[in-house]
Amino acid sequence: MTLTADVLVVGGGIQGCSAALQIAQRGFSVILLEKNGVGRHASGVNAGGVRRLLRDPAEIPLSVASMEMWLRIEDLVGADCGFKVSGQVAVAETEAEFATLRARAEMVASLGYAHEELIGRDELYRVVPALAPHCVGGLIARGDGFASPYHTTMAFGAAARRAGVRVFEEVRATGFARRAGVWHVDSSAGKVEAKFLVNTGGAWGATVAAMLGEPVPLEAIAPMMMVTAPVPPFVEPVVIGVGRKLSFKQAPNGSVLIGGGHRGVPDLAGETSSVDFRKLVISAQTVATLFPVMRDAQIVRTWSGIESRMPDDIPVLGPSSTEEGAFHAFGFSAHGFQMGPVTGAILAELVADGGSNFPLAPFRITRFRENASVAASGQ
Amino acid sequence: MTGAYDAVVIGAGPAGLAAATLLAERQARVVLVDEQPAPGGQIYRAVEGMTARQPELFEALGPDYAHGDELVTLFRTFGAEYRSQSTVWQISPADGSDAAHEVWLSRGGRSELLQARNVVVATGAMERPVPVPGWTLPGAMTAGAVQVMLKSAGVVPEGMVLAGSGPLLYLLAGQCLALGARITAVLDTTARANEQAALRHLPAALRGAGFGYLVKGLALKLRLRRAGVPIFRRVTDIALQGTSEVTDISFRSRGRPMWLSADLVALHEGVIPAQQITRSIGCVHDWDAVQHCFRACTDAWGNSSVDGVLVAGDGAGIGGARAAEHAGRIAAAEVLRRLGVADAAGRDALAAADLRGRAAHLAIRPFLDRLYAPPAAILRPADAVMVCRCEEVTAGAIRGVVQQGCLGPNQAKSFLRAGMGPCQGRMCGPVVSELIAEARGVGVEEVGYYRIRPPLKPITVGELAALDVSGA
Ligand SMILES: Cc1cc2nc3c(=O)[nH]c(=O)nc-3n(C[C@H](O)[C@H](O)[C@H](O)COP(=O)(O)OP(=O)(O)OC[C@H]3O[C@@H](n4cnc5c(N)ncnc54)[C@H](O)[C@@H]3O)c2cc1C
Ligand SMILES: Cc1cc2nc3c(=O)[nH]c(=O)nc-3n(C[C@H](O)[C@H](O)[C@H](O)COP(=O)(O)OP(=O)(O)OC[C@H]3O[C@@H](n4cnc5c(N)ncnc54)[C@H](O)[C@@H]3O)c2cc1C
Numbered sequence: 001m002t003l004t005a006d007v008l009v010v011g012g013g014i015q016g017c018s019a020a021l022q023i024a025q026r027g028f029s030v031i032l033l034e035k036n037g038v039g040r041h042a043s044g045v046n047a048g049g050v051r052r053l054l055r056d057p058a059e060i061p062l063s064v065a066s067m068e069m070w071l072r073i074e075d076l077v078g079a080d081c082g083f084k085v086s087g088q089v090a091v092a093e094t095e096a097e098f099a100t101l102r103a104r105a106e107m108v109a110s111l112g113y114a115h116e117e118l119i120g121r122d123e124l125y126r127v128v129p130a131l132a133p134h135c136v137g138g139l140i141a142r143g144d145g146f147a148s149p150y151h152t153t154m155a156f157g158a159a160a161r162r163a164g165v166r167v168f169e170e171v172r173a174t175g176f177a178r179r180a181g182v183w184h185v186d187s188s189a190g191k192v193e194a195k196f197l198v199n200t201g202g203a204w205g206a207t208v209a210a211m212l213g214e215p216v217p218l219e220a221i222a223p224m225m226m227v228t229a230p231v232p233p234f235v236e237p238v239v240i241g242v243g244r245k246l247s248f249k250q251a252p253n254g255s256v257l258i259g260g261g262h263r264g265v266p267d268l269a270g271e272t273s274s275v276d277f278r279k280l281v282i283s284a285q286t287v288a289t290l291f292p293v294m295r296d297a298q299i300v301r302t303w304s305g306i307e308s309r310m311p312d313d314i315p316v317l318g319p320s321s322t323e324e325g326a327f328h329a330f331g332f333s334a335h336g337f338q339m340g341p342v343t344g345a346i347l348a349e350l351v352a353d354g355g356s357n358f359p360l361a362p363f364r365i366t367r368f369r370e371n372a373s374v375a376a377s378g379q
Numbered sequence: 380m381t382g383a384y385d386a387v388v389i390g391a392g393p394a395g396l397a398a399a400t401l402l403a404e405r406q407a408r409v410v411l412v413d414e415q416p417a418p419g420g421q422i423y424r425a426v427e428g429m430t431a432r433q434p435e436l437f438e439a440l441g442p443d444y445a446h447g448d449e450l451v452t453l454f455r456t457f458g459a460e461y462r463s464q465s466t467v468w469q470i471s472p473a474d475g476s477d478a479a480h481e482v483w484l485s486r487g488g489r490s491e492l493l494q495a496r497n498v499v500v501a502t503g504a505m506e507r508p509v510p511v512p513g514w515t516l517p518g519a520m521t522a523g524a525v526q527v528m529l530k531s532a533g534v535v536p537e538g539m540v541l542a543g544s545g546p547l548l549y550l551l552a553g554q555c556l557a558l559g560a561r562i563t564a565v566l567d568t569t570a571r572a573n574e575q576a577a578l579r580h581l582p583a584a585l586r587g588a589g590f591g592y593l594v595k596g597l598a599l600k601l602r603l604r605r606a607g608v609p610i611f612r613r614v615t616d617i618a619l620q621g622t623s624e625v626t627d628i629s630f631r632s633r634g635r636p637m638w639l640s641a642d643l644v645a646l647h648e649g650v651i652p653a654q655q656i657t658r659s660i661g662c663v664h665d666w667d668a669v670q671h672c673f674r675a676c677t678d679a680w681g682n683s684s685v686d687g688v689l690v691a692g693d694g695a696g697i698g699g700a701r702a703a704e705h706a707g708r709i710a711a712a713e714v715l716r717r718l719g720v721a722d723a724a725g726r727d728a729l730a731a732a733d734l735r736g737r738a739a740h741l742a743i744r745p746f747l748d749r750l751y752a753p754p755a756a757i758l759r760p761a762d763a764v765m766v767c768r769c770e771e772v773t774a775g776a777i778r779g780v781v782q783q784g785c786l787g788p789n790q791a792k793s794f795l796r797a798g799m800g801p802c803q804g805r806m807c808g809p810v811v812s813e814l815i816a817e818a819r820g821v822g823v824e825e826v827g828y829y830r831i832r833p834p835l836k837p838i839t840v841g842e843l844a845a846l847d848v849s850g851a
Contacts (some may be wrong), residue, residue, distance in 0.1 A: 037787075039793070281844065283842050288841055294840045298801065299834060301832040
């Protein structure tokens with residue numbers, strides 16, 4: 001049987017649920033298809049970092065707007081999502097790293113933003129007393145924080161449902177054709193017809209894009225996490241490494257979440273991924289060096305999630321280049337959780353208004369082809 | 380794969396001991412890894428040297444236990460490498476037929492990585508969780524835990540109440556009596572319907588080794604009666620009472636409400652395969668509707684769905700110690716074939732007696748499995764009962780999230796943190812799957828089980844940081 005709606009959203013991660021919710025709030029009828037379960041992939045298993053700190057300049061306006069939405073997240077989705085403002089701080093272990101942070105702070109200030117603040121050694125040890133004594137300074141975003149990823153994604157999904165979105169889980173979109181201004185989409189449960197198509201397929205987003213005739217060089221990656229048994233509270237902000245891969249935070253229940261970039265092995269076809277303990281050894285070494293108090297903490301669980309990464313580490317976000325009435329939002333390159341609220345707002349603008357107030361040019365899907373032709377012409 | 384073991388055998392119970400012994404006998408490069416201080420597994424725990432050390436205890440534990448002594452002696456004779464007190468916390472299956480499996484283990488706070496062409500998982504069973512009201516109070520134990528104290532420390536509790544069903548419950552009662560301990564009562568939860576269902580399988584149970592098992596079981600019950608131990612039958616509605624520890628136990632026997640004063644209650648409702656390890660490797664699991672548990676799927680030789688990973692013993696389905704021992708040798712014969720030491724005909728010849736032996740010891744299972752099928756009340760406890768002890772999640776909370784659209788155990792885990800504690804969901808996993816199945820009105824097999832995240836047992840940050848992976 002064929003179902004119809006104004007808008008079909010493919011993918012039930014945070015981007016898809018946020019988009020479905022905010023598009024429905026504009027008065028459109030929406031169907032969302034999720035091939036597994038809502039929040040099953042990156043959006044439900046990430047580190048929960050809600051961070052503007054150290055974002056690519058192209059992302060800063062979006063990330064800053066998203067943070068405004070995080071501060072009122074309960075108004076948007078009707079749940080607090082475990083969101084807490086704790087601050088996030090990047091730690092320089094050497095003078096050279098500190099110089100990098102200084103240059104970064106100046107660049108951000110020159111763009112007119114004030115959320116990233118360079119701090120010296122004393123202030124660093126005041127905010128993170130448990131840090132090993134060799135660090136020299138840091139860059140802090142005091143208004144950043146963290147949230148509970150699974151609860152957040154489920155809250156977006158539930159709010160979307162309440163706003164009238166029809167959410168179908170364990171249904172995969174398999175084929176796309178646009179005829180007479182209408183999208184005809186095949187799925188594992190039947191056909192859907194819709195005026196607009198939104199691709200929020202995460203690591204599988206490139207598969208959808210390729211079916212629209214616009215292949216992109218997406219790399220599936222599997223960032224890893226470790227979590228410890230609860231230890232007494234010793235660190236308030238989220239701590240990020242500069243020279244080493246680390247993101248480190250203590251959850252409200254006392255357990256410590258360790259992530260930060262070491263990657264496991266993704267299995268796109270199998271819809272799963274596995275951890276690589278050889279690399280977690282490096283993570284553990286980083287933690288043991290930076291936080292000696294953590295040496296005796298018990299690691300109780302490790303996991304990884306499948307995430308999409310673009311070559312320039314910023315997402316594809318905007319209209320399709322080949323088809324009318326289609327929009328993409330994928331490739332968030334391991335930091336898309338914080339962007340969830342604003343991504344939905346942008347997609348709602350694109351669908352409802354035909355354009356966005358945000359500077360989306362850096363995120364255009366054609367950029368990889370342009371670069372390839374530049375490279376081919378010998379530049 | 381230079382430097383790789385031909386086989387890493389995990390678990391030194393009857394299955395693992397038998398497998399490692401045969402492999403060593405045939406000159407394979409084998410190591411047996413086990414987290415206990417001495418070989419023997421659950422049934423033969425601490426058996427080595429006990430005749431000399433604690434002859435009375437050895438005597439009291441009976442002839443079945445004594446068999447373990449022979450098994451361990453044989454294992455020592457063939458000199459397989461053996462690592463005691465070593466806990467395997469992760470197995471990374473080989474990513475290609477030329478690669479080796481990686482076995483990560485921890486001993487005395489130091490971790491190490493072994494390479495293995497074949498892995499034989501012989502990690503046995505665990506007791507089925509018995510979530511009755513009050514089961515988390517101090518003073519509530521499992522029969523297995525009481526038995527561990529008995530075997531490894533020679534400690535015999537006085538005045539215990541044993542509650543539940545299954546051969547192990549009566550075995551423990553018998554062992555306590557033989558050591559001169561007083562037992563307050565046995566509360567038997569076996570339902571009449573179970574007896575009726577089992578009866579049909581009695582003729583088959585008389586074949587093979589079954590008759591011997593039946594005689595032993597009857598003799599045990601007789602011994603309890605002779606000793607004057609009160610046995611309450613058709614027991615339901617067990618609840619442990621007490622504020623900071625168990626002080627009383629209330630229940631119904633044949634529908635009649637009763638209570639007893641007790642400060643130690645041993646609960647037991649049978650054993651189920653320990654599935655965490657095979658789940659974490661990614662082996663396919665089947666739902667066994669008769670034994671009412673998940674178990675790793677294996678072929679007759681013990682091959683799991685993951686190439687080069689074999690499962691032997693109770694870990695692949697409950698069959699008891701003697702069946703496990705045969706299964707260990709059968710798996711070892713298959714490993715020898717996989718290594719090219721034996722061809723298929725050679726393997727078949729090597730395993731022929733064990734295949735027959737295993738079948739004989741399994742003959743009684745259909746009868747036992749039905750007789751001791753677990754009561755619904757512990758599979759799907761009442762709302763107020765704690766299900767996940769680590770994160771303090773009740774049965775009602777699990778049912779509640781199902782109403783909110785949570786379809787499986789992994790979502791329940793993400794929602795409620797059930798199964799996220801240090802026990803890694805071992806204790807709540809079976810119950811959570813049952814509860815979700817009940818609330819959704821579907822079978823447990825459809826609901827599935829937790830995805831198991833390594834490490835299987837916690838390790839410290841410092842231990843992981845100190846791990847040398849350069850050579851491996
Ligand atoms: C371990 C880890 C830690 C991270 N830490 C952070 C952090 O601290 N802060 C941060 O901001 N970000 C973090 N991230 C990144 C963040 O999680 C992602 O960028 C974000 O969740 C991406 O959201 P998404 O909705 O695009 O993707 P997903 O959550 O992957 O959702 C995409 C969904 O689309 C579905 N889908 C795809 N194709 C189809 C189809 N054809 N039909 C139906 N459904 C389909 C998929 O099943 C999937 O559920 C982390 C990621 C990981 C893995
Ligand atoms: C608590 C308990 C007590 C029992 N007592 C008896 C009894 O007295 N009599 C009887 O007939 N049956 C008993 N049983 C039933 C018993 O499980 C089987 O009859 C028999 O022991 C099964 O043998 P096996 O070789 O399959 O496993 P087991 O004998 O259970 O041996 C498994 C071994 O693997 C080890 N192991 C598990 N995980 C790891 C890991 N990650 N790393 C390293 N080592 C690991 C365990 O420590 C154990 O030594 C008991 C079962 C349980 C759970």
